[in-house]
Amino acid sequence: NAGVTQTPKFQVLKTGQSMTLQCAQDMNHNSMYWYRQDPGMGLRLIYYSASEGTTDKGEVPNGYNVSRLNKREFSLRLESAAPSQTSVYFCASREVRSPLHFGNGTRLTVT
Amino acid sequence: SQQGEEDPQALSIQEGENATMNCSYKTSINNLQWYRQNSGRGLVHLILIRSNEREKHSGRLRVTLDTSKKSSSLLITASRAADTASYFCVYAGNQFYFGTGTSLTVIP
Numbered sequence: 727n728a729g730v731t732q733t734p735k736f737q738v739l740k741t742g743q744s745m746t747l748q749c750a751q752d753m754n755h756n757s758m759y760w761y762r763q764d765p766g767m768g769l770r771l772i773y774y775s776a777s778e779g780t781t782d783k784g785e786v787p788n789g790y791n792v793s794r795l796n797k798r799e800f801s802l803r804l805e806s807a808a809p810s811q812t813s814v815y816f817c818a819s820r821e822v823r824s825p826l827h828f829g830n831g832t833r834l835t836v837t
Numbered sequence: 838s839q840q841g842e843e844d845p846q847a848l849s850i851q852e853g854e855n856a857t858m859n860c861s862y863k864t865s866i867n868n869l870q871w872y873r874q875n876s877g878r879g880l881v882h883l884i885l886i887r888s889n890e891r892e893k894h895s896g897r898l899r900v901t902l903d904t905s906k907k908s909s910s911l912l913i914t915a916s917r918a919a920d921t922a923s924y925f926c927v928y929a930g931n932q933f934y935f936g937t938g939t940s941l942t943v944i945p
Contacts, residue, residue, distance in 0.1 A: 730879070759933075768840055768925060768935035769880075784932065816879055825870060826933065828879030 728752050732817050732829035739807040739836045747802040747832050749817030755827070757820050758800035760784075760792060762813040763831075769816065775800055807836045841926055841936035849942040856913040858939040860926030861906075869902055870927045871911050874938070880925060884911075918945045 733748045751758065756777045761769040771784030773792040781792050789811060791803045800819075804811060812835050818826040841862040850856055862869070868887045872880040886893045886902045886909070893900045899912040909928075913920055921943045926936040 761935075766846075766937060768937045770840070770935070771932060774932075818879075825882035825885060826872075826880070826927070828881070830879045831877075 730817055730819055730827050730829035732815075732832050734832060735830070736833045737835070739804075739834065741808060741836060743807050744803070744805050745807065745834075746804075747815055747817075747834075748799070749801065749829060750799045751817075751819040751827070752798065753819060753821075753827065754797070755819035755821050756797070757822075758794065759818040759820075759826070760790075760800070760802045761816045761818065762786065762811075763816060764813050772802065772815075804834075807834075809836045812836045841928060841934055843924075843926060843936040843939045845939060846937070847940045847942075849944065850916055852916060852918055852943055852945050854916055856916050856920070856941055856943070858911050858924055858941070860909045860911070860928075860936045862909070862926070862928045862934065862936070863907065864928070864930045864934065866904070866928045866930050868929050869900075869909050870929065871898075871900060871909075872925045872927055874923045874925065876922075883924075913941075916941075916943045918943050 730751045759774040760772040775781045775794040778797045815832045817829045820826045870885045871883045874880045884895045897914045902909045923938045925938045
């Protein structure tokens with residue numbers, strides 16, 4: 727029972743490079759989320775998708791784009807990475823009125 | 838920012854002692870949840886308390902909620918070394934908002 731799977735686990739980018747973080751869940755959840763976690767800041771919502779075919783901005787969307795490819799998959803894209811995007815990125819999913827289920831995160835460093 | 842705050846930021850106790858951590862939040866809520874994060878891992882849900890509840894228990898966990906003060910507390914009784922982790926309150930209004938976390942160390 728995999729739950730929420732994120733790839734890659736680690737990534738180092740140079741400023742200006744692009745990359746896509748992948749997330750897939752096997753729990754048939756409608757809602758999926760992308761968060762970033764910075765030291766002393768807790769988690770902040772980047773984008774979310776309440777259901778397949780919809781996406782909405784969260785608290786810190788600038789510099790990111792998302793795609794809800796199908797019900798299982800929700801990807802996060804950095805078009806031109808900046809050092810301020812160095813962070814740990816978590817994907818989560820949930821069903822209505824149920825807790826969030828998290829992946830194990832992607833540690834991204836932008837130099 | 839609607840981010841909540843937790844205190845203490847860090848807590849170190851001996852195995853067998855109780856650990857209490859507090860959360861203050863900023864918006865009206867539907868429910869408040871507590872999550873645990875082990876080092877380098879994702880968050881795991883512990884317990885949920887609804888806005889019309891004042892106290893809830895689950896095993897060694899006890900959560901209280903005071904909506905008039907916009908605050909909640911998590912008590913872990915008879916702590917174990919395996920409880921060493923960071924604990925986050927997450928309150929749900931239109932979105933989920935996370936507290937800043939309490940880092941708990943339980944010394945064997």
